[in-house]
Amino acid sequence: MDAQFWDERYGGRERLFSGAPNGVLVAEAADLAPGQALDAGCGEGADALWLARRGWLVTAVDVSGVALRRAAVAGADVADRVAWQRGDLTAVPPPSRAFDLVSVQYFPLPRRADHAGLRTLLAAVAPGGTLLVGSHDPADLPERLEHGTAPGDYYQPTEIARLLGADWRVLVDESRPRNAPAPAGTHHTRDTVLRARRLR
Numbered sequence: 001m002d003a004q005f006w007d008e009r010y011g012g013r014e015r016l017f018s019g020a021p022n023g024v025l026v027a028e029a030a031d032l033a034p035g036q037a038l039d040a041g042c043g044e045g046a047d048a049l050w051l052a053r054r055g056w057l058v059t060a061v062d063v064s065g066v067a068l069r070r071a072a073v074a075g076a077d078v079a080d081r082v083a084w085q086r087g088d089l090t091a092v093p094p095p096s097r098a099f100d101l102v103s104v105q106y107f108p109l110p111r112r113a114d115h116a117g118l119r120t121l122l123a124a125v126a127p128g129g130t131l132l133v134g135s136h137d138p139a140d141l142p143e144r145l146e147h148g149t150a151p152g153d154y155y156q157p158t159e160i161a162r163l164l165g166a167d168w169r170v171l172v173d174e175s176r177p178r179n180a181p182a183p184a185g186t187h188h189t190r191d192t193v194l195r196a197r198r199l200r
Contacts, residue, residue: 036100043067072084
C-alpha cells in the first residue's frame, strides 16, 4: 500500500470517500479546545477541513498526491489553517511533542516488532494533548484484505491502548456501532476507538 497504490485508488474515481468527517473524530474531538492537530493519513481531507473550520491549525499528511490535491481544492476557504504534506509517516516521523491532537482515522499503520512507526506518532502528542485512533472493528473485516495483507498486519486501537505507558490516561477504549453508513461495498457495522490523553 505505497504511494502508487493510493494514487491509483484515488485517481480511479472522482471521489473515493463521502467528503464528510469521520464519525469517531466528530464524536470525540468536538469538546476539545482548538490547537495544533496532526491528521495522519488525511486522504481527501474531510477530517482536516472539519478541524480547521473549528479553529484548529492542521498538519494533514498523506502519501497520495492525488488525494492531497483534491483536499486542497475542497479546503480553499481554510487554506491558511491547513498545511497539506505529502509523506509517509512510517518513514519520516512528525515533530515530537508538537500536537495537541494526533488523529489517526482508519490509517493502516503496519505492525512492527519494535513499534517504531507507532512510537513516532505517540511521540508527536504534546503533554496534555490527545491521541485519537479510530478503526474498523476486526470482526467486520475479511481474513485477507484486497491488497493481500491481513487485518492482523496493522495496529488496532485496543492494542495501542495496551502499549501506552504511565505517561498516558486512556479515556476511551471500546468497540461501538458506526454512526454513519459503511463505505460502499463494505459491511463495516462497528468502529473500534481509542482516546487517550498524554499526561507528561
